[in-house]
Amino acid sequence: MATDRTIAGPISRASAPPRIGLGMLVFGGVVGLVLFFLILPTLIVFPMSLGTSAYIEFPPHGLTLRWYLDYLRDPEWMAATFFSLRIALATTACATIVGTLAAIALVRGRAGARSRP
Secondary structure (H helix, E strand, O other): OOOOOOOOOOOOHHHOOOOOOHHHHHHHHHHHHHHHHHHHHHHHHHHHHOOOOOOOOOOOOOOOOHHHHHHHHOHHHHHHHHHHHHHHHHHHHHHHHHHHHHHHHHHHOOOOOOOOO
């Protein structure tokens, strides 16, 4: 005899909240530490770039945008920056085209490594 399940009935495993195991906590902790150590240099270097001193010092004494203005006013730095941006755009375009063609070939092509049904 079939029984009807009501809304007030027992909670099935599928609707129970997921449990976070020890492995997931350790993994999350390791990922958090890696991200922290990747961001830490930026958190130190950026305030140093705003300092008034002619040499690098931490913590900076005073705040100024002088170094950024000098960078933006120097034609050699601007030429080098635009050259780097052109190379980055060309590399991005080439990588996108090659990656898209490779993905299409893997999905629609008759690659030797592809499993046959």
